[in-house]
Amino acid sequence: MAITPSSEIDHDFFFYWFQQIDLNELSNGTTIPQINNYSFDEVSITYPTSLAEQKRIVEILDETFAAIDKAKANVERCLSLSKALFKSYLQNVFANKGEDWEEKRLSEVLQKTEMIDPTKTPNKDFIYIDVSSVNKENLEIESTSIIKGKDAPSRARKFIKTNDIIFATVRPTLKRIAIISNEYNEQVCSTGFFVMRTTELLNHKLIFYYLQTDSFFKQMEKLQRGASYPAVTESDVKNQIIHFPKSIQQQNKLADKLNNLSSETKKLETIYQQKLNDLKELKKSILQKAFNGELTAKEVV
Template sequence: MTDSGAGEVVASAPGSRLPEGWGRATLRELCESVVKVHPGELGKETFRYVDIGSIASGELVVSTAKEIPVQGAPSRARQLIQVGDTVFSTVRPYLKKIAWIPEFLDGEIASTGFCVLRPGEALEPRYLFHLVTSNGFVARVVEKQRGASYPAVREVDIFEEEVVVPPLSEQRRIVAKLDEQLARIEDGEAALVEARRQLELFEVMLLAKATKANPEASSWDCFAIGEMANVSSGATPLKAMPEYYRHGTVPWVTSSMLNDAYVDSADKFITDLALSETAVKEYLPGTILMAMYGEGKTRGKCAVLGIRATTNQACAGIELKPAFESSRAWVLAFLEALYEENREMASGGVQPNLSLGLIKKIRVPLPPVVRQKEILTELAERRSEAAAMREVIKDASAQAKSLRGALLHAAFTGVLVPQDPADEPADTLVDRIRTQRQAAAVKPVRKRAPRKTTSKPASSGQEELSL
């Protein structure tokens, strides 16, 4: 299951006109309360824990649920969940960390960082799930978030949201149609993901075939990067010195920008004062940069500078010596082909990193310049074909998202499935639930019984006086 898609307009917005038989109610009126428990009350030694990290952004499924000993239960592990619940992360709601609880997580524990939505009798569970994952609903919740460094909403912000409620029978028809059509879209999206993966493998094979060992390469010269270039790294000016950053005009490139093969702009800048007073070094256009560490797939990525720029310490600058400058494109292609091997060379625990020493030891086979150009020209043609295919996959993915949004729009405006006049109107059901809840909330006032009084027996002296 993936994100609901762009371009979606959802009829659950307050004030929109409703189809015949539909009604409106808040989620508080439509959902049941969820029991807060300590995992120790479950009567077992371990439990599966669904925290916010268990759901990948926009994927709408619980991808991991760690099994945790009861004695090591986190303080936020307090919400007892059951199959059919929908969990909605109250932290950074724009990330859409929302998921349906499947059967294997029935009776397990979720973090208090979720708002757990348990549908009452007026809601089909899957209808509720599709509704709250729609872009329109999420956008309204995001408007309520508070905080800059840790933006979040409260449970009450979600429960106060008013949503559209079709008749229960129609909800079931909507869910059946949505699940059927969305499954087809997801199959198509899975095929696109696989096509993208195969394309990446194809490019790796192209690079390897063009630059790595083959019978022809046995006659090529081979040089270490340290022999071919001056290798150094950048630095980060002291953040406590605002004069190093305020109104800066000197491009400062970080490793996150090396995911593209060519760097011709920067999104961060430092001042001339920082350049003169710190260990930051300015590199000329044509310098090859390699990410020595960074998030995700960044480590080992290479790019060529197209501008004069400085870098942080996570980037190695490879400045080819005059004798090797004509082989710049070849060296870049070879380092790209070594991407996986370079990543494996990295050392360290929490954040493995490459070192300047390791980079200097990388050996590059160097064919004659004419042969380099022939190989690189053929490589460029094949990579151009791969890039065109990547655009086709990108367009198909966008179309799948648009189709998903159109389906949800149709579902929540009453045009996905036909209405049936025989269905009990949603307003009738919702009003009945409201009445039942109001009655349950009114506690009968117990009349206090009159206090019984008992007269004390008269003393002997009093008896004598009465006589």
């Protein structure tokens, strides 16, 4: 669909005006929202009659938006750098064995976990964690369901406890990893997760951070099978090798250090994301002023 302004309206002025239109409000259709020429029948545009004034507004918007886009690029670069630095540090920690460190397959530091059938207690409520419940950006559990045993889906079979680590073996490169907090102690998660419960040999937080390393995910990418529904097996994960300090005290110190670094990185990411949101809102505000006849060069400098 093409919309061409009349000769009374500068093309660039019209382009900016179009950006402040909420197309969602104009769309029709419930399954697949869409717009057509008739969608704009009730839409009106207010504009200066002088083409020179329209061009003046365009010049201000061009200059202002160029500055905003530059600021946005800088913030995005800082956001990307903060994530990359943390990933790089994690990779170095687990790739380079320190003194008095040992090397083991994950199978050697994990306990056997339990399966459960909630349908055997049909009237008991339980919290169910599906694969989609884990936010792959912040690696936290969100949007769980409270379900009665009689309504349990067939995949709700894995019993979880506080400090277990869950890792989605379906589409493993999406990095759905989380630590089970007290809130979800003795609840149920999907069979799409591998539940890892460490032995006394290893601090569970080190497993959590190891699973976030690039080297681990490169292995998962190589091992995953299936085109439309790629997955790895629990055995694939158990065969991966992890390096860690022999001393529990040193493990705890390392886990605390990684916790603090992760926390500071997330704080930075929150700050940078808020800056990006603020820049987006600034653009909207300036466009609104421009088409309400309130824009001057002085106001946006």
